[in-house]
Amino acid sequence: MATPLSASRVCLRAGRTAASLSARHSRALSLPAGRCYITTSTGSNLQFRLDERTAHSSLDLFKKDTGIIYRMLGLDPSHVPNNPERFRDWAVVFxxxxxxxxxxxxEVTIKKSQEFRLGVAEALMSRDDCVGTNSSSWVFGYAQRKWFAMTSNKIVPVTLVGKPDRVGILLDYEAGLLGLVDIEKPRIIHSIRAQFKAPVCPAFGLWDGELLTHSGLEEPEGLK
Known part of the structure; x- marks a missing residue:
């Protein structure tokens, strides 16, 4: 019997599995000239919107591009603008x-979804991959009523979280830390250690319901 959080389960999208990913040769993304991301300041009040150019055809943006809704059927991929920044196989947006x-x-409101991933990924990550399945992305996910941390297709269960309506994400680039934050305490529930070698973007995967992002926030006091 497969484990509840097997890579093939949590990576399922349009009939593709983690095994099929590992057999593929990932390639880095080359962004066209003049179509680059905005560079943020080094302050803590990061502000961002979701980038429609990267959104898979099953994802709709709403609320001035701060929220995403998953559509099971979605749009025919041929009906969305074809550009190298868009995820073509996986329900991901940056x-x-x-x-x-x-x-x-x-922070991210998660109360209307039962299957998602939240974290960061290198801005030039291959659009053939799903976030969490390669060494260019670091995410916290929720599926089958269980939390997990994931990078390089390796899953680590995250316990004692429950299902809050909203969670926080803390990124310390120089320290190589990505934290999942309980905003009620506040405290870091679980952290992923990484050695970031390239610029990263907020990254989201969604396979059910909707997510709403909240940026431009002060970091809660007491987080280490």
Whole structure:
């Protein structure tokens, strides 16, 4: 019997699995000239919107591009603008800010979804991959009523979280830390350690319901 959080389950999208990903040769994304991300300041009040150019055809943006809704059927991929920034196989979207330094904090309302991923990914990550399945992305996910941390297609269960309506994400670029934050305490529930070698963007995967992002926030006091 497969484990509840097997890579093939949490990576499922349009009939593709983590196994099929590992057999593929990932390639880096080359953004066209003049179509680059905005570079953020090094302050903690990171502000971003979701970048429609990266959004998979099953994702609709709303509320001035701060929220995403998953559509099971979605649009025919041939009916959305074809550009190298768009995820073609996976229900993923990036934020429109590129982060290369500093400590940053944002929150996500998750109460209307039962399957999602939240975190960061290198701005030039391959659009053939799903966030969490490669060494260019670091995410916290929720599926089958369980939380997990994921990078390089490796899953680590995250316990004692429950299902709050809203969670925080803390990124410390220089320290190589990505934290999942309980905003009620506040405290870091679980952290992922990484060595960031390239600018990253806020990254989101969604396979059910909707998510709403909240940026431009002060980091809660007491987080380490």
């Amino acid at each position: 934020g429109d800010e590129k982060i290369g330094s500093g400590r940053h904090y944002w």
